[in-house]
Amino acid sequence: MSASPAPATPAQDDTPPTDEATAELRMESFAGEASTVDRAESAAKIEARMGVGESAQSLHPRARKALVKAIKALKKHENGVAAMYALKATELAPKNGQTYHVLAMALEGLGQLSKALNMYERAVALDPGDADLYLNLGLVAWRLKMLEGAEKMFRLFITMRPQLHSGYNNLAMVLRDQGRFEESIEIMQAALYRLPGSAELWNTLGAVVMERGQVEEAKTFYQEALRLNPRFARAYHNLGYTLHHIGPVEEALDAYERALRLTPEHSPDRVETRHGKALCLLGLGRLEEGFAEWEVRHDGRFRNSMLVGLKAPRWQGEPLAGKRVLVVAEQGVGDEIMFGNALPDLQDALGPEGEMLLAVDQRLVTLYARSLGRGRVGPHMTRMHNGKLLRLVPWNSQFGPVDYWTTMGSTLRFFRKRTDDFENGRPLLKPDPERLAHWRQTLGALSGKPKVGICWRSLSMTTQRAKYFSPMELWGPVLTNPDVTFVNLQYGDCHAELAEARARHGVEIHALDIDLKNALDDNAALCAALDLVISAPTAAAAIAGGVGTELWYLTIGEVWPMLGTDHFPWYPNNRVLMPDSYADWPNLMAKAGAALSGFVAGRAGAPAG
Known part of the structure; x- marks a missing residue:
């Protein structure tokens, strides 16, 4: 039985209206x-x-x-x-x-x-002299991503309680999240002048400069916080986060475990620290422990937890033969492909009498339906609720009740206990044969040179994510190779960057007639027609890896999806290029340029046919 696309459900990104009346509570x-x-x-x-x-x-x-x-x-x-x-x-x-x-x-x-x-707003109106109200109101606004409102509340709190570190801490972090690093650092410097012995302020200064990419400075500031307060759990957590970026990962794991020993069981900080610990375990290749601990991402106290609106019981490893299971994809498009690695194993466990229903991003429905071969594939409906991502699957009820549901990433806990469990022999995704032929013809008309797709950044360039991507102006060692034809895989508006590459490096990065962001089925066919894809860890890389195209990842350093190996085990044909030191982009791009020259030379020397 072939996989059937379920009825489409439009994606939503609206926040439910605020409940104004206390009586409705x-x-x-x-x-x-x-x-x-x-x-x-x-x-x-x-x-x-x-x-x-x-x-x-x-x-x-x-x-x-x-x-x-x-x-x-x-x-x-x-x-x-x-x-x-x-x-x-x-x-x-x-x-x-x-x-x-x-x-x-x-x-x-x-x-x-x-x-x-x-x-909180009602309380402020009735008791405007209570400084703690402004602090708490700011914290909730921050969690709801109302950054300007949070900033205003924290500034009011500082005016009322200038002797307390909490106002400066939170104001600096909100400024950081707005990308206003200089202001954030100035706030912390002024606060430290007033309160030099505050471990909390040193910890926050570390958190600010860490997101700016100054990892060694961040490490120093966390160590100062711990000198002032050796039982400061959050500083150990942040030190673990920093060490996970620069290594050794074993030391990062130790820092997270120290933080857990110092954090009360009821504290919401525990779930954030357990999540960091899980990624360290995965990065060390300790998959059975890591994927089990990674389930903490579903704890409602975790800042980025996802809500799923389903009534069926959640699958916890029960026998699946003959059952009907709904799998809900999680996180971004790239994750919805990467975490799909174990779906064929889940289908095998269900057997011929069982059925898998898969809810993915609308743009992936056709591609997954073709690739999986049986079951049903449809879109999830996504919206924000109380600052959390909420995913609904309204179409699944049309096909009768399911026995279980699970998130896509949770399948890995049961089917990927060792790196050897990853199937590297065959690609997960199957492109449309007609579109594949079309793109091969289109690319062939460009030149007789190898066709190399490139993607240099994520579409979502938040303050926290920006440090993971090399600026386009540093791609010279790659783009100046005259023996390849470059094809754009960067989705979103990148016209200015393509023009910059043309002006700076004299290279034409061919932007083809395709909607790279939305036409992901066609995007997969294009990637399958390329000879090589060089990319930051983005959805473009996941698509290329998913169809089995040779893929080179450009990473800031060792990242947890490498699972303790030298590549991404999720895909059959890839390598990872990383700098000799954290975020040394010139060093990395020089390596990538040399590797590309070797790739071209290897193809030139390969026997025909």
Whole structure:
């Protein structure tokens, strides 16, 4: 049975409307919800300000009782219980800012960030002199990616509490996330002049310069933070993150494990640190441990966790023969291809009586349907909800209930326990034969030289991601090779960069008549027609690797998808080129240029046919 594309569902990127009315919170079920944020310390501060006997005396007695119960629940990390009591307190004392403050913290702990934001705003309106409200409001705005609003709140907090490090820390990080590195560093320098013994400030300075690519400086600042506070878990976490970039990875793993030993079990920081530990384990080739620990990415407290709107039980390794399983792709397009490595094994486990339903990006539906050969493939519907990515699969119900669902990456835990488990013999993706013939003819008309596709950056060039990509102006050692014909695989608007390459290096990078971003099935056929693809770790590289074209990755250093090897085991025909030292792009591009010359010489010396 061939794979069938399911009915199309338009992708959505809208944020659900904010719930303005506190009364509507009565419709929410708080009991039994998992805690996602530790608010115990803030609750204790409110309790201290209340005196639970001074300012609280002005409350209605029943409101005071409810608020005290809410605070006690928050201190025990029982956010659902806290929300119920705090909601009752707001109803009994609607003009008391502390009731809304506690309700906001409980909602934040439940992951209901939009509602938490509204409650913080109400609390500020009622109690504008409470500095902590501005800090907490800024933190929620930051998590909702409202960076300008978060910046404003943190600046207000600093004005009210200039002696505390927390305002400077958070302001610097929000400025960093906006790419305003110089301002961020100036804020930290001024804060350190005021508070030179603050381990927290040294840690934050390290986090800022790390995202700027100054890894050795970041390492030094984290070490200073740990000198000042040897039990500073977050500094160990950040040191682990830095060491994972520059090595040794074993030392990065040790730093993450130290952070975990110092982090309380209930703290949301644990999930971030466990995620870092998982990537270290994978980078060391310890796949069984690594993929098991990597499941922490589904914990609701993880900053980048994805919500999946399905009612069926999640597959946890149960026998699959004869079952119906829905697989939901995760992360970006490149990941939706890379993590698909184990899908053929999943199909084999289902057997002839079982069926796999696969939900992927709309642009990959046709390509995956052709490649997998059986089952059903359809699009996931994606939107943002409370600052989290939410994926829905409304079409799956048309084909009856499924026995289990799983995310695509979670299949690796059961089918890829060793690097030897990766199938390197055959490509995962099968391009359209007619389009493949078309592109071979088109490329042949350009020249008789080898056709080399290039992609130099991601479409999503956030502040955090920019450090992983070499600037186009440094590609000279590659682009000045006269014995190849270059083909553009860079999606998005890159006209200026193509013109720059023409002016700077005298090379024509051929931009063909194809929508590289959206026509991914045609993109796969183009990649299959090329002789070589040289790319940063992008979706373009994943497509090329997926169809089996020879692929050279240009990376900043060792990266976890190498899984402890010298290549990407996910694809059958690839190599990794990396600089001798972290982010030394001139060194890397010189290596790539020399390798390309060797590639051309090898083809010239190869026997015909």
